[in-house]
Amino acid sequence: MISPVQLQNSYAAQRVLVTGGLGFIGSNLVHALHALGADVTVLDSLDPSCGGDLRNVEPIADRVRIVVADIGCEESAANCLRDVDVVFNLASEIAHTPRIEQAGRDLALNVSSQLSFLAHCVRYAPGVRVVYTSTRQVYGVPAYLPVDERHPFHPVDFNGVHKLAASQYHLLLWRLQKLDSVVLYLTNIYGPRMALHLPQQGFLANFIAKALRGEPLDVFGDGLQLRDPVYVDDAVRAILHAGAIGLGTNRSFNIGHAQTHSVLEIARRLSRIAALADPVIRPFPAALQPIDVGSYATDTRHAEAALGWVARVSMADGLATSLASFGWQEPVTSSTRGGQLASAGQERIA
Numbered sequence: 592m593i594s595p596v597q598l599q600n601s602y603a604a605q606r607v608l609v610t611g612g613l614g615f616i617g618s619n620l621v622h623a624l625h626a627l628g629a630d631v632t633v634l635d636s637l638d639p640s641c642g643g644d645l646r647n648v649e650p651i652a653d654r655v656r657i658v659v660a661d662i663g664c665e666e667s668a669a670n671c672l673r674d675v676d677v678v679f680n681l682a683s684e685i686a687h688t689p690r691i692e693q694a695g696r697d698l699a700l701n702v703s704s705q706l707s708f709l710a711h712c713v714r715y716a717p718g719v720r721v722v723y724t725s726t727r728q729v730y731g732v733p734a735y736l737p738v739d740e741r742h743p744f745h746p747v748d749f750n751g752v753h754k755l756a757a758s759q760y761h762l763l764l765w766r767l768q769k770l771d772s773v774v775l776y777l778t779n780i781y782g783p784r785m786a787l788h789l790p791q792q793g794f795l796a797n798f799i800a801k802a803l804r805g806e807p808l809d810v811f812g813d814g815l816q817l818r819d820p821v822y823v824d825d826a827v828r829a830i831l832h833a834g835a836i837g838l839g840t841n842r843s844f845n846i847g848h849a850q851t852h853s854v855l856e857i858a859r860r861l862s863r864i865a866a867l868a869d870p871v872i873r874p875f876p877a878a879l880q881p882i883d884v885g886s887y888a889t890d891t892r893h894a895e896a897a898l899g900w901v902a903r904v905s906m907a908d909g910l911a912t913s914l915a916s917f918g919w920q921e922p923v924t925s926s927t928r929g930g931q932l933a934s935a936g937q938e939r940i941a
C-alpha cells in the first residue's frame with residue numbers, strides 16, 4: 592500500500608500533464624494532483640459531446656495551466672510535454688454505441704488523436720511514464736467472472752474496439768522501450784463532476800440524473816446483472832498509484848470494486864437514499880441490447896498486489912456523496928422532521 596505521505600512525496604513539485612483534465616475523472620484527478628503539490632498542466636479539447644467543463648476546475652483554475660486543444664495537435668502537445676515527469680492520458684470519447692454512424696468520430700478521438708499524441712510523447716518526452724485509462728468494455732461479454740488481465744478481448748461496440756487499439760499502442764510503445772506506459776482497464780466510475788447532461792454516459796449517470804429530478808429509475812432487463820462500480824476518488828487513487836509506482840513487466844491492470852451489486856440493488860439503494868418510488872423494470876431497449884455485456888466483476892488481485900490499491904468507498908456512501916455533490920438535499924417531510932425516517936446516513940448502514 593502507498594501511504595498518503597508517500598503519494599505526496601511522489602507528486603510534490605512534479606510536472607504532470609493530464610489530458611482530458613476538464614472531464615469527469617480528469618478534473619477529479621487534477622484537483623487531487625494539485626492538492627498533492629504537483630505542477631499541473633491540462634490538455635483538453637473541450638469537445639462539446641464529451642464531459643469536459645471549465646467549471647470542473649474553477650476553484651483552482653488560476654493555479655493550473657489549461658491548454659484547450661486536441662491531443663493530436665503537435666504544437667500544443669509539444670508545449671505541454673516539455674520537461675513533464677508524468678503523463679495521465681484520460682482524453683477520450685466514452686459513449687458506447689453499436690451505431691456505425693458514430694464510429695468514425697470515435698475512431699478520430701480515441702485512435703487517430705491518441706496515436707498522434709503518443710508520437711508527440713515519444714518525440715518530446717521520450718521514456719516518460721504515461722498512465723492510460725482504458726475501459727472494461729474491451730473485454731466484452733465475460734467468459735468467466737471475475738475478469739482478470741488474462742481474459743480475452745472481445746469488445747461489443749466501436750468504442751471498445753477503439754479503446755483496445757489505443758491500449759495496445761500504449762503497451763506496444765512500452766515493449767519498444769519508447770514510453771513507460773501503464774494501462775488501467777476501469778470499470779464503471781461515478782461521483783462528483785459526472786457529465787449528467789450527456790446521453791450514453793452509462794447507467795449510473797442516468798440513475799443519478801433521474802434521482803436529482805425526483806423520477807423513478809428505469810432498470811433494463813431483469814436487473815440482476817452484476818456491476819462493481821468504483822467511486823471517483825478511489826479511481827483517482829488508482830491512477831495516482833499507477834503514475835508513482837516502480838513497475839516491472841506487468842503493465843495492465845483491471846480496476847474495479849471487490850464488492851459487486853446487481854443493477855437492481857443499486858437502483859433500489861439510490862431510490863431509498865433519494866426518497867424515490869421503487870425502480871421500474873423495463874425490457875432492454877433494442878438499441879442497447881447488442882452492447883450489453885451481462886454481469887461484470889473485476890478480479891482486483893493484480894492491482895492490489897502490484898499497485899497497492901483497493902477501492903475503499905462503499906456503494907452506499909459513494910451514492911449518497913455523489914447525490915449531495917450535485918446539490919441534492921433530503922426532502923423535509925413530517926417524518927424526517929420528527930427524526931423518524933432513515934436519513935441518508937442511516938441508509939448507508941443498511
Ligand SMILES: NC(=O)c1ccc[n+]([C@@H]2O[C@H](COP(=O)([O-])OP(=O)(O)OC[C@H]3O[C@@H](n4cnc5c(N)ncnc54)[C@H](O)[C@@H]3O)[C@@H](O)[C@H]2O)c1
Nearest residue numbers: 611614615616636637638641642643661662682683777780
Ligand atoms: N466514466 C467512466 O465510467 C469510465 C469507465 C471506464 C473508463 N473510463 C475512461 O476514463 C477516461 C476519462 O473518462 P471520463 O468519464 O472522465 O470522460 P469525460 O468525457 O468526462 O472526459 C473526457 C475528456 O476528454 C476530452 N477529450 C476527448 N477527446 C479529446 C482529444 N482528442 N483531445 C483532447 N481532449 C479530448 C473531453 O473534452 C473531455 O473533457 C476515458 O479514457 C474513459 O475511456 C471512464
